[in-house]
Amino acid sequence: MKVLIVLAHPEPQSFNGSLFKVSINELKAQGHEVKTSDLYSMKWKSEIDREDFLSLSPDARLKPAFASGEAYATGNLTEDVKIEQEKLLWADAVLIHFPLWWYSMPAILKGWIERVFSMGFAYGLGEYNDKHFGNRYGEGPFVGKRAMLVVTIGGRKEHYSARGIAGPLDDLLFPINHGVLYYPGFDVLPSHVIYRTDKLDEVGFEREAEVLREKLRQLDTIEPIAYRPQNGGDYELPSLLLKPGLEEDNTSGFSLHVRKTREAECK
């Protein structure tokens, strides 16, 4: 496989920086091709702004989404963005390594999404009408590609469990896994998470590195999260409300949008 590995951490010697190297080395050792985007070392520009759209008239009102669509269609995106888009098109799988900061991804990684996932490239594709609301959530340009978050967390696992005070980690990551990755068509693998990284010594790091290596050996066979495709029959149109009766166990919130395993298997 061709694998793009993205890293968002400012310190090469950090737990994240070290784990990034583990992923690179393990995937290469398995014979995969690897490209990387080490955002901090690339000095990635985080803010989407007027400088991203050089062909926009100086007195025109900047509408970032539409400006990105125009610049993508006319080949006028900046070089740094074009290079990242090429990597995404090249990759069969994308790993995204980051520390959970304030219950989400680091700003620099959010800025990578905002600038690289241009309209026309990552979204805004397909017909938009009352019977088909775009090729999104399970359709889109990245269909057939896999994506997985590799997340480090300073806190304790219990605090991120079903009844933990921070909220369930799968829910905290839902806006990324479902909203950023599944939306343009990725098959999203369950996130690889390591807790209490501040407390891990070298032995602990090596243990976690081996767990990650073992996971990476199954990168092409891990079952993706069973999110419901927008155009797969589970949603009313054009409201995009989940059809009555599809929920199970009185679930509410984000988990409504994941099929139970058995239901997924039986389709």
Next chain:
Amino acid sequence: MKVLIVLAHPEPQSFNGSLFKVSINELKAQGHEVKTSDLYSMKWKSEIDREDFLSLSPDARLKPAFASGEAYATGNLTEDVKIEQEKLLWADAVLIHFPLWWYSMPAILKGWIERVFSMGFAYGLGEYNDKHFGNRYGEGPFVGKRAMLVVTIGGRKEHYSARGIAGPLDDLLFPINHGVLYYPGFDVLPSHVIYRTDKLDEVGFEREAEVLREKLRQLDTIEPIAYRPQNGGDYELPSLLLKPGLEEDNTSGFSLHVRKTREAECK
């Protein structure tokens, strides 16, 4: 009241830029004192990195949280961060205006949180032991201050409803409202949300501006979201799991951490 208004949008002429001016003017008209942080026009630096910690030895490993704690304690944070911290200490209420991009806040705003909410300033306070896990979630430096998100969304309200495909908006905003604002002690008001902003003409804008003005007239009396305080008796220690029996209506996910109104009233 003293109100800090934060804006994260690159275009002054945008819906967000115009709404920001509505907030400033309305609050001043009511006799409030107003300070602003218009992040794009300030050219806010989004990435927390080594440049933030000038007293860190060049060969020392950068641990962002600990470096921020050290720099805060010794007065060595950068001037731009110190200025924002002063504004937060000054304010009785904080409004944060932003467009929902990829189901979360813009990168530049995430970077404001990461750089301004230093350890020792916004978190890491109070005792950490098996009976008290810090002053967080309802305690902390911002107790007595109010915060409210003012969020614009291009999409349709139904898509963000309880059964909508994007997930319920309150859940999408939970990592910000609960994880970023309630965590250091803010009373978090229900978010003020405007949908389909791309479709609104001037009449539509003026209508929404008036709805916001009306909301701002009640800024000091709106009932905050009834999040459960970490140290208020609802959680086991040190696991910080919600105690058995406190959930209602088989709720799961983030909504576990909000008291039902009647329960909140009866305390």
